[in-house]
Amino acid sequence: MAELGAHLTAGLAASSGRPSIFEVVAQDTLMSAVRPAVHHLCKVLVESNPARYGFLWRWFDEIYTLLDFLLQRHYLSRTSASFSENFYGMKRIPVGRGMCRLASHGLPWAKHWRSLLMIIAVPYIKVKLDRLFARLREEDDYAIHLPESSWKRLYKAFLTAYPFVNLGWEGWFLLYRLLYIFGKTQFHSPLLRVAGVRLGNLTHADLQSFEQRSSSMSRSPASTSVLGKLTSFFGNALSGAAVSLSTGVSVGIFFLQFLEWWYSSENQDTIKSLSSLPTPPPPVHFDRLTNDALPKLKNVCPLCNKIRTNDTALATSGYVYCYRCAYNYVKRHQRCPVTGYPSELQHLVKLYSPEA
Structure with a gap:
């Protein structure tokens, strides 16, 4: 059965000149692995x-989206493909055009910006919605919002509907992949259909056009002038950075796979033997912190300076606060109030003392 499935997908790819399902899934997985690494x-x-570097943690989504936009726009303009698609030797072909377009010519203006919108904006919105859902669910579990809040019904409706919307979204992509496997559609993703392009393999003519463009740029008279030399220098530097990034991504993916294997269940005994070391000392404070920065009594919250209620420890530093104080501070600043270590809401651990 496996041999029949491999023969089916390979035959479809060879007959239509399109990538196989394994290639398109691999290039989709590539960019999804880059974000956690960064x-x-x-x-x-x-x-x-x-x-x-605290701003990197607070504005990570926006900074990553901006860098991703610059990277994807560069590849779409020069190779008619995103970074991951070009990495696997693919290009985007406009749908509904009779003439064959070389990858070095780039995409038409409308297809170019629609592709950028699908590559950059849609994942950004999806990440923001996932985080909003996780935050609202956390607040709902611990009754952070007051019952008389005017937004309570909207929050409840979003918490109820979003899991089903997310399920439909994932099912939509799965349906397109199944149709792509059996040759019922030329799009493996609905985002490609919205962008008005399909994926195809780079041809010999595309590779020749890339070589001719690079050689013509090096032989052009403008390249001998000062401005031409500077342009050539920055172009070569950008190309070198792209190659380095491609190599780094490959090494990074291997490293992530190694970490996944290392922390698998069969290696837990080895990890325990290596990690059976004495408990480390408390984190070193900043120089700006003095001995009076923390309360003298152990049952006093460092934020409100009152007796703690609903004791909650922050896993990144080990300090204990009131739950409401720690929740509001971490939600707003995304760091530990005492040490400044980057923290998120899932790092809050409620402590329950046994009843006397």
């Missing part, structure tokens, strides 16, 4: 120096 890198930087 997020982890930002987290390491913020933990090393929260005062300097």
